[in-house]
Amino acid sequence: MPGLSEDQIHSAFDTGAVEARIRQRDLNTDPPRWGVIGFDEAARAVELGAVALLNGDVLIIHANYLTAGFEQKMRKE
Numbered sequence: 001m002p003g004l005s006e007d008q009i010h011s012a013f014d015t016g017a018v019e020a021r022i023r024q025r026d027l028n029t030d031p032p033r034w035g036v037i038g039f040d041e042a043a044r045a046v047e048l049g050a051v052a053l054l055n056g057d058v059l060i061i062h063a064n065y066l067t068a069g070f071e072q073k074m075r076k077e
Helices: 004-017 068-076
Strands: 034-040 045-052 056-065
Touching: 004 034, 004 045, 004 056, 034 068, 045 068
Parallel strands: none
Antiparallel strands: 034 045, 045 056
């Protein structure tokens, strides 16, 4: 399966950023890593890992269709 497109990632971030949070396992990372669950243009759930840059931009470091493991960790924390 091919990777996610830039448009899918933008859509997932735009729809999920409000609920973004630092997962327990990422509390001590520098910079802090945020977990995000959002949706692409076809309403498919997408998981993202992101870091905030010093200039205020956001760098997506992980993007994939939502897995059960990621969803479970985000719900627990």
